[in-house]
Amino acid sequence: MNDRQSRQIFDALDSFKIELPSWGFADTGTRFGKFFQPASAIDLEDKLHDAGLVNKLTAACPTVAVHVLWDFKAGVDPKQTAKIAKKHGVKIGAINPNVFQDQLYKLGSFCSPNAKARDLAMRHTLDSVAIGKAVGSNLLSMWLADGTNYPGQDSIRARWQLLVAAFKKVHDAMPKGMTLLVEYKPFEPAFYHTDIQDWGAAYLLAKHSGKNARVLVDTGHHLQGCNIEQIVTLLLHENMLGGFHFNDRKYADDDLTLSSIDPYAVFRIFDQIAQYTFDTGKDPKLAYMIDQSHNLKPKLEAMVQTVTMAQDLFAKAAIVDRKALASAQKAGDIVAGERCLRDAFETDVRPVVAKWRKGKGIAGDPIIALRKSGVIAQLGAERTAKRKALGMVQGGSYA
Numbered sequence: 001m002n003d004r005q006s007r008q009i010f011d012a013l014d015s016f017k018i019e020l021p022s023w024g025f026a027d028t029g030t031r032f033g034k035f036f037q038p039a040s041a042i043d044l045e046d047k048l049h050d051a052g053l054v055n056k057l058t059a060a061c062p063t064v065a066v067h068v069l070w071d072f073k074a075g076v077d078p079k080q081t082a083k084i085a086k087k088h089g090v091k092i093g094a095i096n097p098n099v100f101q102d103q104l105y106k107l108g109s110f111c112s113p114n115a116k117a118r119d120l121a122m123r124h125t126l127d128s129v130a131i132g133k134a135v136g137s138n139l140l141s142m143w144l145a146d147g148t149n150y151p152g153q154d155s156i157r158a159r160w161q162l163l164v165a166a167f168k169k170v171h172d173a174m175p176k177g178m179t180l181l182v183e184y185k186p187f188e189p190a191f192y193h194t195d196i197q198d199w200g201a202a203y204l205l206a207k208h209s210g211k212n213a214r215v216l217v218d219t220g221h222h223l224q225g226c227n228i229e230q231i232v233t234l235l236l237h238e239n240m241l242g243g244f245h246f247n248d249r250k251y252a253d254d255d256l257t258l259s260s261i262d263p264y265a266v267f268r269i270f271d272q273i274a275q276y277t278f279d280t281g282k283d284p285k286l287a288y289m290i291d292q293s294h295n296l297k298p299k300l301e302a303m304v305q306t307v308t309m310a311q312d313l314f315a316k317a318a319i320v321d322r323k324a325l326a327s328a329q330k331a332g333d334i335v336a337g338e339r340c341l342r343d344a345f346e347t348d349v350r351p352v353v354a355k356w357r358k359g360k361g362i363a364g365d366p367i368i369a370l371r372k373s374g375v376i377a378q379l380g381a382e383r384t385a386k387r388k389a390l391g392m393v394q395g396g397s398y399a
């Protein structure tokens with residue numbers, strides 16, 4: 001590692017902020033059940049506390065994404081939530097409306113043939129815009145569970161028309177400076193067709209919505225073998241990429257920690273972003289967010305691990321020799337081109353990343369620091385007592 005590469009890594013890490021999901025600190029599970037953790041967050045204050053802790057350990061996570069239904073109670077001033085976040089050294093980031101849990105959404109939300117479901121989805125989403133405004137968030141992140149389970153169940157075209165009209169209305173209700181992020185997913189919970197099933201549908205919907213709409217790429221929301229970095233490249237080139245939901249997967253939307261299955265795939269995504277910046281001189285201003293719920297790993301450890309893995313891979317992408325890569329590509333030298341990527345990917349960047357952390361006044365290895373602190377056991381004892389005092393049985397919904 002030479003000095004130039006070290007500087008490149010420092011600059012890259014300075015620019016790389018990752019948003020934490022409030023739902024990643026609460027008890028979560030699969031449809032087969034949940035395994036509870038004593039230290040899991042009970043309420044929004046706990047979630048913001050935990051996010052604050054991850055930010056302190058990593059110096060890279062100043063914002064927290066919230067789920068409106070799970071995190072905001074009716075009648076509670078959202079500004080109070082912003083104050084609690086501030087107390088823990090973080091800010092509220094992306095606002096995620098929830099238009100999939102109410103019984104009315106059986107046939108969908110914005111795409112439902114039931115006008116009452118569509119109205120409820122619109123009211124809730126406009127309320128979410130208002131919450132975003134109140135807490136100073138500039139991101140409205142939309143994921144829909146809309147779709148059908150059987151051919152003939154509903155008109156795919158009629159549903160698309162409803163969707164386009166609804167997103168345009170939401171977009172036009174947003175204040176200036178707010179971005180509508182459109183997330184896609186090929187299947188689940190719908191098993192036959194999903195209304196926003198891929199990046200093409202999300203792109204079209206964002207285009208129809210208006211100039212402040214962009215596509216959100218959730219790394220776990222693709223079919224097997226999909227070339228995600230190509231999607232990222234095309235969306236960047238078209239100025240239509242808004243950001244990411246990070247997680248990893250082996251089979252479907254598995255919510256595994258980022259790069260736990262395929263680090264090279266994550267590196268290739270970061271490589272394309274670094275290439276875009278190198279080629280254009282532009283900062284694509286992407287929202288890097290984690291979307292994971294950890295069913296087995298200790299939640300705080302899983303979150304810190306994700307952030308550190310993302311930083312390592314982002315650092316590796318920053319040291320690709322772009323000039324040598326361009327020369328190899330021009331000469332048609334396939335092996336040399338590939339070696340440019342492999343050389344960077346196989347470089348052990350951890351000592352430089354640790355040095356960057358020490359420069360920020362934090363430990364070189366945040367996982368070790370977290371373990372040494374004993375805070376997970378301490379939170380486990382405190383929260384067990386809190387549950388007892390509140391007469392709570394551990395568990396419940398994702399909230």
Ligand SMILES: [Mn+2]
Nearest residue numbers: 183218245291
């Ligand atoms: Mn997601």
